[in-house]
Amino acid sequence: SEQGILTNEKLQQYFSSVINVEYTADMEKTLDEIAEGNEDSVSYMHKFYDKFAPLVEDAYEKMPKKELERVGRTCPECGGELVYRNGRFGKFISCINFPTCRYTENDEEELPEEAKEEKICPNCGAKMVIKRGRYGQFWACSNYPECKTIESLKKKAKPEPTGEMCPECGYELVRRKSRFGTTFIGCSNYPKCHYIKKEPKKTEEDK
Structure with missing residues (x-):
């Protein structure tokens, strides 16, 4: 995936001294030495962190932050810009002011026909938005967590x-x-x- 390629690229750029076959092989030998009692585990961890901690600090300081891609629309809740983000269930749209504003919706290109029309929450009157869960997409009230109304996206066939x-x-x-x-x-x-x-x-x- 695009995210996987980017992650691998940055890890190789900033942590190549510990992410390589030679380092893994040396670590395996050291772990065997520790298991046999010929190497002290605490001292080995100190040696590792003395080298690893500066790498992390350097990455935080020099690694460029990827700019969020703008959607070209404003958030209906707070007026901030809407941006594309990657979540555990795929690409979605959210407010740039997260976590102050928690408005989210799915990428419009992925929305099914049922989601193209506006839907109002039957319990509080707020706008319903499409969210994605572990079992797929569903309607959810935009007033969450004050209102926890959810509905199935697919309409059930009438008897x-x-x-x-x-x-x-x-x-x-x-x-x-x-x-x-x-x-x-x-x-x-x-x-x-x-x-x-x-x-x-x-x-x-x-x-």
């Missing part, structure tokens, strides 16, 4: 009427799709009524 009536409660039977993707016929009065119509098994002639 399809069958014209039949439930033999147990009299409500209409509808065709639904289960969470596993299979379809079945059940009572529209669910969860008060758990009736599910058993489909007749297909014979060889039906197949």
Whole structure:
């Protein structure tokens, strides 16, 4: 990835003396010496940090900070510039004033059709924004953490009427799709009524 290439480049530039095959091999030998009691672990760590600490200080001082790419829009919450950032779930857009302002949204190019129209939080009236979690994208209230309303991004398919009536409660039977993707016929009065119509098994002639 772009981030991985950049990280490797900077590590080689500022820490090449400890990130190389020769150093790793020497460290393996030293660890064996420590395990056998021929080398003191504390003194070895002191030797390591005496060389490593200056490398870290030099990197902090000289490594240039990558400028955040501007989106070209302003934050609807505070008026600051919106910028692109990389997170654990991919590229996203956030306010440049983070952490003072925690407004975020996904890259517009990655947004599905369902997210192109504005959505208002049903609990507090604030604007809903698209966020990405470990299971994908979802709607979240922009007033978080004061309001923790979230909604699924994908609209659930509406049950399809069958014209039949439930033999147990009299409500209409509808065709639904289960969470596993299979379809079945059940009572529209669910969860008060758990009736599910058993489909007749297909014979060889039906197949």
